[in-house]
Amino acid sequence: MCGIYGITKKNLEWIENYINLCAHRGPDANNTYIDDDISLGHNLLSITDTPNNGIQPWKSPKGNILVYNGEIFNYFELCKKHQNFKPKTNCDTELLAWGLDEYGIDFIEEIDSMHAFAFWQKENKKLFLSRDHAGIKPLYYSNLGSFIAFGSEAKGLLETIPYARTIDQLALSSWSYCGLNVTRNSFFKGINKVMPGETLLYNLTNKKITSVKKNIVIGGNSKNFLPEQFIEIFDKTIKNFLIGTREIGIFLSGGLDSTIITHHATKYRNLKVFTSKIVPSPDDPFEDFNSDYLEAKSFSKKYNLEQIIVQHTPEIYSDYWYSSVLALEEPLYNPSIPMYEQANKMMKDNGIVVSLSGDMGDELLYGYPSYDRLDNFQIKTHRDCIKFWLNERLSQPPNIKGVKFTRDEIIDSLMESVFPDSLWDKDDIVSSYMRLDQQGLCPEDFFRRNDRFGMKYSIEGRFPFASKVLMNYLMNIHSKFKRGKNENGLKFIIKNSYKNILSNSIINKTKTGWTAPIHEWKRQFNDRCSKIYEIANNVTLNNKLVIPDDKRWAPFLHFYSWIYLNKMKL
Structure with a gap:
C-alpha cells in the first residue's frame, strides 16, 4: 500500500507538497519523476522487499x-507463467511495469490485485489511470482543461481545483437518497x-480523457457448488493474501467471514487477531452488541491465538470523532466511523503493517436478510434493480431536503458510469442486486474507510473475499x-462447507451488525456522552x-x- 500522485505539467513543488500531505501512506521512502510534460510522485510502504528495491516512480524496460x-x-x-520475465527484485511493481510494457492495459486481466496506478508512456504522450476490479484502492482526478491532476487522496487536490470546497450536488443527491x-x-x-475496474486514458496531445477499459467481475454461469471445492479455493486465496514480510493482523469480529479467514490464515503464519468489545453494552431487545465478541473470544481460545481486545466506550468514541471525519475525507453514512479508526490505531500500536478483514463476504x-425481500418486488429490468437499490437500501436514509437531482436523474447517472448493463441477469435477480452492492457499497463504504484509517497508521488493508x-x-x-x-439459511455455502470444522454456535448464530450503539x-448512559454532545453543539x-x-x-x-x-459550501 502506497500513495501515488501526478500532474500533467512540470511542477516539482506541487508533487512534493502532495507527497508530504500523504506521507502516512508510505513512510518507508518517497521519490519523484519530472519531465517537460508530467510530474509524478510516490510514497512507499514496503511490504514484499526492502525499501531500496521498491522505490518508485518505476522505470519500465521500455522506458515508461x-x-x-x-x-x-x-x-x-x-x-511462473511468464518465463521471459526475469525479476531482479521481489516487488510486484516490477512485474506490473513489465506486463504493461509487453501486453498493454490488457495485462490487468491477468492480475488478481488491488491496485491504483498511473502509467506514463512518454514516447506517445499517453497517461493511463487504473483502478482494480472491486475499487479497493482509491484514485481521484480532476480535468482542468489544459492539464489533469490526480492522487490517492483528495486532500492534495483541494487547493488546485477551483471551487473544490463547494459540495458537489450530484454526490450530495446520491448520498441523500441511499446513504452512499x-x-x-x-x-x-x-x-x-x-x-x-476502470482504466482511463489521458492523451496529452489532444487533452482528452476517455474510459478505455472496464474490468469487473460478472460471473453468471448459474452453477452449484461443492463444499470441498469452496474450501480449497478459499484456502489458496488466503495463502496468496499472506504475501510479504511484514507483520499481519486480522480483524476477527466473531462472524463467519472473519472466522474462516482466521481458520485458514493461522495454518500458514502466526498472527494477532483484534476483536471489538462494546463497553458498556446497552440493553436492546433486538441486538446483543457483544455476541460476536464472545464468539471471537471462544474461537481465539480454542485456536490459542494472541487476541487483542479493542474496547469501545462513549468517551473513546468521542475522542476519535474529529480525527476520523478528517481522515475519511468524504462523508460516510455510518455511526461507527470513530470505532474503525480506533481499531486501526490499536493494530498500529501492536506492530501490525498488514491487516486482513472479511469485507465483501456478505x-x-x-x-x-434484505436479499430475501427482492422476490416481493416487481424487478424486471436493470433499471428496476438500480431503483430498488437506491430507494430501499436503507430504512432511514438521510433524505436531505432540496437536493438538486431527482432519483431518476441519479439512476440515469449510475447507469451511465457506475452500474453497466452487464451487471444485470434477468434469471438471477438476487445476484444482479449483489453486484450493485459489490460495485457500490463495498468500494464507497468498506474499502474507503479501511484505506483511509489503515493508511493513516501506515497499514495495508487486504480483503480476501475481494x-x-x-x-x-x-x-x-x-x-x-x-x-x-x-x-437461518443465510450464507449457506459457508455453513454447509464448515459445519464439521467450526463450532455450532458460530455456524448457527443469527447475523448481527458491527455497530456503534x-x-x-x-x-x-447519557452521563457518559458529554464529550459527543459538546462536539454536536460546537458543530x-x-x-x-x-x-x-x-x-x-x-x-x-x-x-x-x-x-x-x-469549510465546505453548500
Missing part, C-alpha cells in the same frame, strides 16, 4: 514510468473518482444455491443545523462535522 499502489496476489503464479455517494463525482466539486455469499479469482468463482454460483431453506448510549450552533433525534443522529453529525472542518 509507473507509479503504483497495491498488491498482486497471484504474483508468484504469474512469474456512488457517482463518479466526489463530494468536492471538480474532483472525480476513477471508478472500480455481498458474495447471500449474507443479508480476490478476483474468488469473486469469479462465487458469482458463477446461482444465488438459489447460496440460501438455505430454513430461517451511540443512539442507545445516549439514552441509557451545529453557529450554523443553526438540526440533527434528527433518531438513529440518524451520528451519521448527520458526521456530515455536519465534515462541512465544519473542511
